[in-house]
Every structure is written in C-alpha cells, then in structure tokens.
Amino acid sequence: MPDDAVSTLRPAMFRGGDMILRFGLRAFVCGALVSFGTMSLARAEGTYEIPAGAHFNQDKLAKVTEFFKNEVATGKIAGATVLIKQHGKPVYHEAFGVQDVVSKAPITDKTIFRLFSMSKAITAVAAMKMLEDGKIKLDDPVSKYIPSFANVKVGVEKKAEDGTKSLELVPPNRPMTVKDLMTHTSGVTYGFYGDSLVRKAYRDANIYAGDFDLAEFAERIAKLPLHNQPGALWQYGHSTDILARVMEVAAGKPLLDIERETLLGPLGMVDTGFLVTDPEKQKLLAQPVLNDSDFRVGRINDPTVVKKIQFASGGMVTTMADYERFAQMLLNGGSLDGKTILKPETFKQMVSDQVGPNSGVGRDYFYFPGDGFGFGLGLAVRTDPGNAKPPPPGDLGELKWDGASGCYFVIDPKQDMFFVLLEQTPTERQRIQRTLKQLVYESMEN
Numbered sequence: 001m002p003d004d005a006v007s008t009l010r011p012a013m014f015r016g017g018d019m020i021l022r023f024g025l026r027a028f029v030c031g032a033l034v035s036f037g038t039m040s041l042a043r044a045e046g047t048y049e050i051p052a053g054a055h056f057n058q059d060k061l062a063k064v065t066e067f068f069k070n071e072v073a074t075g076k077i078a079g080a081t082v083l084i085k086q087h088g089k090p091v092y093h094e095a096f097g098v099q100d101v102v103s104k105a106p107i108t109d110k111t112i113f114r115l116f117s118m119s120k121a122i123t124a125v126a127a128m129k130m131l132e133d134g135k136i137k138l139d140d141p142v143s144k145y146i147p148s149f150a151n152v153k154v155g156v157e158k159k160a161e162d163g164t165k166s167l168e169l170v171p172p173n174r175p176m177t178v179k180d181l182m183t184h185t186s187g188v189t190y191g192f193y194g195d196s197l198v199r200k201a202y203r204d205a206n207i208y209a210g211d212f213d214l215a216e217f218a219e220r221i222a223k224l225p226l227h228n229q230p231g232a233l234w235q236y237g238h239s240t241d242i243l244a245r246v247m248e249v250a251a252g253k254p255l256l257d258i259e260r261e262t263l264l265g266p267l268g269m270v271d272t273g274f275l276v277t278d279p280e281k282q283k284l285l286a287q288p289v290l291n292d293s294d295f296r297v298g299r300i301n302d303p304t305v306v307k308k309i310q311f312a313s314g315g316m317v318t319t320m321a322d323y324e325r326f327a328q329m330l331l332n333g334g335s336l337d338g339k340t341i342l343k344p345e346t347f348k349q350m351v352s353d354q355v356g357p358n359s360g361v362g363r364d365y366f367y368f369p370g371d372g373f374g375f376g377l378g379l380a381v382r383t384d385p386g387n388a389k390p391p392p393p394g395d396l397g398e399l400k401w402d403g404a405s406g407c408y409f410v411i412d413p414k415q416d417m418f419f420v421l422l423e424q425t426p427t428e429r430q431r432i433q434r435t436l437k438q439l440v441y442e443s444m445e446n
Contacts, residue, residue: 050395050444052414056084056091060443065094067435071428072097078289079107080406080423080432081320084440085328087416100287109321112276112284113422114301116403119316120240122259122272122326124350124378125341127182127243129262132346135250138182138377141175142242145249148222149176149242154187155198155225167197169225176230181243182377183354185361187226189237192298194366198227208299213308214255218245233362234355234375237313244312255310266339267329269322274310276303276317285317288405288424295404295426314403320422323409327418330379330399330411350377351399373400392434393441408433415444 064082071077079097083090095107115122130136136145143150153169160166172187180186191202207220221242227235244255251258256273264272276282282304287293295301303317318326325336334342342350353374355361369375372386382398385391395414402408406429408421419440421433 050415050441051446054415054444054446056086056443057445058091060445061092061439063443064092064436064439065096067439068094068096071432075289076428077292077406077423077425077432078287080421080425081107081109081111082419082421082436083320083324084419085324085331085417088328092419099284101289102287103283105283107286109324110271110284110319111286111422112271112281112303112317112319113286113407113424114303114403114405115316115318115323115407116295116297116301116314116405118318118323118401118403118407118409119312119314121330121379121401121409122263122316123240123244123247123255123312124182125326125330126255126259126262127178127247128342128346128350128377130247130250130258131178132343136178136246138177138179140178140246142177142181142186142246143175145246146218146222146242148219152176152222153225154229155201155227157197165197167201167225172226173229174231176226178243178246179354179377180230181239181246183361183375184234184236184239185231185355186237186239186242187228187230187233187235188221188239188242189227189235190298192296196227198225201225203298211308214241214245214248214310214312217309218242228362231360233364234367234369236366236368240313240378241311244310255312263326263341266341267322267325267336269318269325272316272318272322272326274303274315274317275306277306284319286422286424288426292425292427297404318422320420323420323422327409327411327420331413331416331418333413351379351381351397352376353381353383356383393437402429402433405429406432408436410437410440 068080072079077097078101079099081095082092084092097107099105099107099111131138152172154172156168156170158166158168176186189199189202191199201224205220205224221238247258248255276285297314301315329336329341333344334340334347353376355375369380371388372382372384372391373380374383375381379399379401382394382396395412397413399411400409404426406423406425409418411418421436
C-alpha cells in the first residue's frame with residue numbers, strides 16, 4: 001500500500017488499499033530484502049539510527065534523481081514527482097519523465113494523479129473531524145446509520161473430510177462499529193485478492209456493476225458475509241466506503257461536500273476530488289506506461305467517466321500542489337497556515353495504534369501496514385523495529401500509506417519531515433517505494 005519492514009519470519013504483505021497487487025501483493029515493502037548497511041538495534045531505537053535534528057545532504061539526494069531518471073529511461077515508468085520537506089521548507093522537489101507517453105507533456109505540480117488507497121487518508125481525516133464535532137461516535141453501531149447492517153452475518157469456512165470447503169453463516173459476536181470501519185477490523189473485505197470463500201463471494205456478487213452511489217454500494221456490501229468477527233482481525237477492504245456512507249447519513253450531504261467543508265476547502269486543495277470532467281484538466285492526467293495499465297483492483301478507475309459513486313477507499317485524484325498541503329497538515333499535527341483541521345487531542349487519537357498487542361485484533365498474511373507498524377484511525381503508525389535485521393529506515397511514530405497506482409507518503413515527526421511520491425505504476429510501485437525510502441533516509445545525517 002511501499003516501503004517497509006517485512007518480518008524475517010514471514011512475508012508480511014504490504015497493504016495497498018486498492019493497492020493490492022497481483023496474486024498476493026507481496027510485502028508492501030519487502031524491506032528485509034534490501035540491505036541498509038550495518039546498524040546497531042540498541043542505538044537505533046529500533047529505527048534507522050538517525051537522531052532527531054538530522055539534515056539532508058544534497059549530494060546524497062542526487063541518488064534519488066539518478067534512480068528516477070533511470071526508471072524513466074528504461075521505460076519502467078512514464079514519470080513521477082517527488083517532494084521532500086523538512087521544517088516546512090522543500091529540501092528536494094523534482095519531476096521526472098512525462099504525464100503520459102502519448103502526449104509527452106512534462107509532469108508539473110498540477111499534474112493529476114489517481115491516488116487509489118491514499119484516498120483513505122483523506123476520508124479518515126474528514127471522519128475524525130466529524131468525530132470531533134460529535135456527529136458520529138467510534139462506538140456507534142454501523143446499523144444506526146445503515147439499518148441493513150443489523151442483519152449482517154459472518155462467514156466461517158468449514159472443511160469436509162474430502163477436503164471441500166463450505167461457508168457457514170453465523171451471527172456476529174457484537175455489532176460492527178464506526179471504530180471497526182476506521183481500523184479495518186470490521187470484517188468487510190475486498191474480492192480482488194486472496195482465495196477465501198468470503199472473498200470469492202465478493203467476486204461472484206458483481207458489486208461494481210452499473211451506476212451506483214455509496215448508499216446502494218453499502219446495501220450491496222451488507223448482503224455479503226463478513227470475513228471475520230468485528231474487531232477480530234485487521235482486514236483490508238471496503239470499510240472506508242461504508243464509513244463514508246455513515247458520514248453521509250450523519251451529515252445529510254454527499255461525501256465530497258463533507259470533505260470540501262472540513263478539509264479540502266480549508267487546505268486549499270482545489271484539484272482533489274473524484275472526477276476530472278474539465279477537458280483542460282483531463283489533459284493533465286498522468287497515465288502509466290501502456291503495458292502497465294492494469295491496477296488489479298477489480299474495477300475500472302477512470303476519473304473522466306462521470307458516475308455516481310465516490311469511492312472513499314480509492315477513487316480520488318490529486319496533484320502534488322494539493323497533497324503537499326495535506327501532508328504538511330499531518331506533520332503539523334492537524335493544522336496548517338493558522339487553520340485547525342483537527343484539534344491536537346483529536347489528531348493524537350487518530351495516530352495512536354488501535355490494533356496493538358492488547359487490542360484483541362489479529363494479524364495475518366494480509367496485514368498490509370507491515371512488520372513494525374500498528375494502525376491508528378486511518379493511518380499506519382510505526383510502533384517498533386520489526387523483525388528485520390537491520391530494520392528498514394524510518395522512525396518510531398512514522399505515519400504512512402500508499403495506493404495501487406504507486407502513490408506513497410511518509411510523515412516523520414521525529415525529523416519534522418515528510419515526503420510524497422506521485423506516480424502511476426501498479427507493477428513497479430513496491431520496488432520504487434522501498435528504494436525511495438531507503439535513499440531518503442540514507443541522505444540524512446547529523
């Protein structure tokens with residue numbers, strides 16, 4: 001969903017929200033496969049052994065440029081743009097290649113990228129604002145807003161003596177809550193990865209057929225079994241879309257209106273949304289190289305085609321000019337340019353691990369935050385070194401997420417730094433994300 005820690009004991013898959021790649025989406029970041037040099041765990045606090053107050057060496061940052069120029073020159077990607085900011089100032093800001101190989105227009109800060117699962121971070125912040133304002137509560141049952149979820153069942157796989165599997169539907173142990181949706185522990189999943197019978201039921205249900213809105217989509221999901229009991233397992237899927245429908249019901253307005261009022265408008269994110277209908281803006285859309293256009297998320301994600309659905313889990317588009325402001329707001333703890341998006345206490349709640357050892361939440365092969373990371377109310381947060389030796393780069397408290405298109409961001413409060421990568425490359429994204437992170441941290445020194 002990029003970059004990090006994969007357990008040496010098992011391949012901890014990288015999440016991607018919609019970012020899920022090919023058959024099993026191997027570790028979001030396979031960090032254990034990348035050598036970062038000798039490092040003392042004791043001195044590193046389990047991170048990359050860079051004390052607070054580090055600065056960037058511009059000569060070392062040149063390796064980022066070399067890497068991306070080679071990616072473009074060898075035809076692996078059409079282009080990309082990278083921004084690193086520290087202490088509120090850009091220390092690296094470069095664009096490589098073209099928006100698409102047909103028009104050959106250069107990438108700029110106004111080039112429009114499909115975010116895929118990085119849409120989830122935007123939805124999560126808007127949801128936190130509604131929590132802060134008392135419009136929804138974490139312990140609210142989802143059925144309070146979407147009554148059909150009162151009847152949802154959990155799918156339990158049974159195996160017969162001959163090895164055949166069947167799905168038994170059982171009642172949930174407790175109602176699914178808003179918190180379950182925000183932490184991806186609701187049991188709602190995706191149908192385009194994995195081979196469980198519940199995921200197969202998602203695929204067979206043809207849930208993306210026709211022109212539908214979030215209200216209709218929530219009803220479709222409510223008819224399907226949950227992959228697990230609410231609160232029992234971190235399970236990536238359409239939880240964020242169900243959350244978005246809860247938000248719409250609670251606010252009495254469409255998701256995009258909510259996001260514009262609470263977040264996009266105040267931050268000046270003028271080019272972030274779900275559709276690109278202006279012909280002039282359509283010319284700014286970034287496209288992958290022609291042989292890398294299958295994002296493998298079970299549906300077509302074309303922002304130029306007008307449709308009702310606003311997929312909160314992966315349907316948004318943005319520009320570097322916009323996402324830079326969003327990332328800086330996160331690094332600032334919820335505010336930007338004198339505007340408070342989230343109060344400090346709300347932001348702290350959002351970035352506090354909700355799925356740690358005492359939470360009762362299980363983790364399996366598809367735990368996409370990755371080894372060494374917990375998960376807050378919408379973002380992965382680094383909580384420990386992980387099992388890789390040496391551990392992959394980063395700092396405790398790091399926030400991150402990415403998407404199936406290759407877009408990726410990291411917020412590092414310890415170093416007062418963030419970086420954003422925008423690109424469109426489902427096939428190359430994991431390798432590029434982890435390499436970029438390695439090069440960024442190797443460029444820092446005290």
